[in-house]
Amino acid sequence: METLLLDTSKFIELNFQAVGFLFIVGFIGGLVSGFIGSGGAFVLTPGMMSLGVPGTVAVASNMCHKFPKALVGAIKRFRYGQVDIKLGLITAASAGVGVQIGIMIQRAILDRWGQAGSDLYVSLSFVAVLVIVGGYIMMDAVKCARCGGEERPSSLALRLQKIELWPMITFKTSGLRISLWFTIPVGLATGMLAATIAVGGFIGVPGMIYVVGASSLVASASELVVAFIMGMAGTVNWAMHGMVDIRLVLIILAGSLLGVQLGAIGTTYVREHMIKSVMATIMLIVAVSRAIAVPKYLVKLGIMDVSEGALSIMGSVSFAFMCLALGVGSVIILGAMWKGRRVEVPSRA
């Protein structure tokens, strides 16, 4: 067969370092996703771009590895009785609508303020959502840890569950009954955030916990169903435009399929507040990373004046913080699993 040359404007030449980087980030991203239901995309996409992959190909390739990874993680956690398929499907359906709303908002901002305005909007959304939601989860996780790790549904969720508004839906795995009208906003917000910052799970999981009233275990496991459906729909769209680089996808998948199963196994060793702790820690560190990136867009819009050198350093520090978020998350997960194992082994003896 004739050897075809790659279009170098779209597809990069892979070297050993790039393969190693993608495999390792894929593994750590998979570990975090298997544990908290999402994560990894915020490092993988900019990581691929730093290797020279164009933005659209990086987003498409990331999405193409995300949905099979989520599927494998969801199957694994379903076997542990943690996945509420109905909750995942309903959230995914409303998230699909949310994505369309998010895209419309993005387009309106792009038309009004251009690419720099759009980038600034994305970064500010990142910082605002992650600080507010991440801060709240962290406070709750600390409170939960002080009370012995026992998780209780939020007062908001309990109040909403008491409102009999047709149609009422029973989520058997979650062990709750709530009106459909209170689950839809969670899905919409998940989709809107996914369309804006590509990590819908940072809203989806807390939404399922604090609004719907599911436990951290069920929410993070059901988020994998949402990630699978949304990732697959997104991949079909990107692949129709020929934007998927299958080589990148397969390398990342090689690491992430190992990681996602380890993360899923890890959920059976830790107390539920650990899921909240890991999620909040990652969200708050990523918020710092995005805050560091904000001046770049302010400079482009002519609102701020910073030298090129300083902006370059800020870009590198911002990416380093992204990697730190993933690294810290994975260390906490592995540490908690190790601790859980040490408690388990003597109890068996």
Next chain:
Amino acid sequence: MAQPTGGKKPVLKTIIYGVVSVALYAAAFTHANTLTELFSRGSFWAAGPILTVFVFSYAHGTFASNLWSCLGVVARPRAAKRSAARPQARATINA
């Protein structure tokens, strides 16, 4: 995390799926340029990357699962069988 398991470790399954995974990766990367070019055509070729990742996920995912089992990294049995509290049955009047 890793813990001694009393059950039989799926060594043979791990080796079989490991060999299948390596064969799939070798086949894909031997023809990497061709595959990348075909899948970048878009339209109906969109089925290419999607089917490819499903096949790889099955083979490599099964290998990964068995590998962790062989290494003794398995779910805590108590948690694995844990089921969430079911909602209470609603009182109804059969009139």
